[in-house]
Amino acid sequence: MAKAAHGKAATLAIRLSQALTYLLGSIAAGVIVLQLWFLISIASWAALDPGSTTFMRNERWRLCGVNVWSCGISHDWVDYCKISKAAKRAIIAAEDSGFVNHDGFEADAIRQAWEKNQRRGKTVSGGSTITQQLAKNLFLTGERSYVRKGQEFMIAAMLELLLSKERILEIYLNSVEWGEGIFGIEAAARHYYRIPAARLGVEQAARLAAALPAPKCFDQRKYCKKIRIDFESRAGTILARMNAVEIPD
Numbered sequence: 434m435a436k437a438a439h440g441k442a443a444t445l446a447i448r449l450s451q452a453l454t455y456l457l458g459s460i461a462a463g464v465i466v467l468q469l470w471f472l473i474s475i476a477s478w479a480a481l482d483p484g485s486t487t488f489m490r491n492e493r494w495r496l497c498g499v500n501v502w503s504c505g506i507s508h509d510w511v512d513y514c515k516i517s518k519a520a521k522r523a524i525i526a527a528e529d530s531g532f533v534n535h536d537g538f539e540a541d542a543i544r545q546a547w548e549k550n551q552r553r554g555k556t557v558s559g560g561s562t563i564t565q566q567l568a569k570n571l572f573l574t575g576e577r578s579y580v581r582k583g584q585e586f587m588i589a590a591m592l593e594l595l596l597s598k599e600r601i602l603e604i605y606l607n608s609v610e611w612g613e614g615i616f617g618i619e620a621a622a623r624h625y626y627r628i629p630a631a632r633l634g635v636e637q638a639a640r641l642a643a644a645l646p647a648p649k650c651f652d653q654r655k656y657c658k659k660i661r662i663d664f665e666s667r668a669g670t671i672l673a674r675m676n677a678v679e680i681p682d
Contacts, residue, residue, distance in 0.1 A: 468587065471572060475591050478604065482510050486608050488570045489616055496614055511619040513603040516630045518680065520618055523638035524606065526674040527645060527667075529563040532602070533679045537564040537593040538586070564589045567605045598681035606630075611644060612652030624652075635675060636668075643668035 474483075489506060497504030525532050531539060539562055561569070568588035573581055592601055611621035618630040618641070626637055633641070643664045644651035650660045 471588055472591055472595075474572075475588075475595050479596055479600065483571065483604060483608070486570045487572050487574070488610065489608065491574070492610070492614065492616075506614040506616055507620040507624060508607075508616040509619040509623075510607050510617065511630050513599055513606075516603075516606055516618055517633040517638065518682070519635045519638040519675070520606070520622075520630060520633045520641065521602065521680040521682075522675040522678055523635070523642035523671055524602075524645075525563070525678045525680060527639075527642035527671045528566070530674065530678050532563050533598055533681055535562060537562060537589040561585070562589070563605050564592050564601055567601060567608070568592060570608055570610075571604075602681055609645065610648045611641065612648050613656070615648070615652065635672065639668040639672040639675065640664070642671050 485508070489508065493504075493506050496506070529539070565585050568585045569575075569581075572588055573585060596604075607617040607619070609618075610616055611618075612624060615621055615624050618633075621641055621644075622628055622630040622633050622637075625641065626633070628637075643662075646667075647656070647660045647662050649656035650662065651664055
């Protein structure tokens, strides 16, 4: 009787081990397939423009629900050469002054974000570069976790490996949010100033760059309840930094 019970227990343990091995193998295979999909998508964007991003699609769903075909968002792709240099300088000055020189990551910014998160006891800052922000917008959700941050790092590395700095900035400028349902520099320039992105001046560009930490609040006051940003002061700081940054050109 004891031998039979022991044999059953051993058989059960073997089956559980096999099931766990199969489960872990399936998860690993799924992760690998997902990374390959990211890689192939990014490689295709060396020649093709991404139609939309995960963030755009989520925002369209938030605004429109199932009525996505008759309720759209404002987004017009514009080539890099048709975006004013002032806009490029302003965005880099505001979001990532070392963009041209780093490999997608800024160690100091990551360390500072880690220390801030430890003080707060939760993830409140990511220390993201433009490349990392693009990685998040293209593929990921807005949740704050170290797992998502790890995936963001991997996608950012793929972007830096497969695309030029000019192309990364071009896609970023064409996909970043600038207000409720407003995506990309062309839509932003026309929404706020009634001009194309090619004609944005330095002050206009600085103000648009100042909006990026809270674009919905910049666009509509109803989104400003929990936000404390002096957009005018921030724009002035960006304006003072613009000539010091380098842009890919």
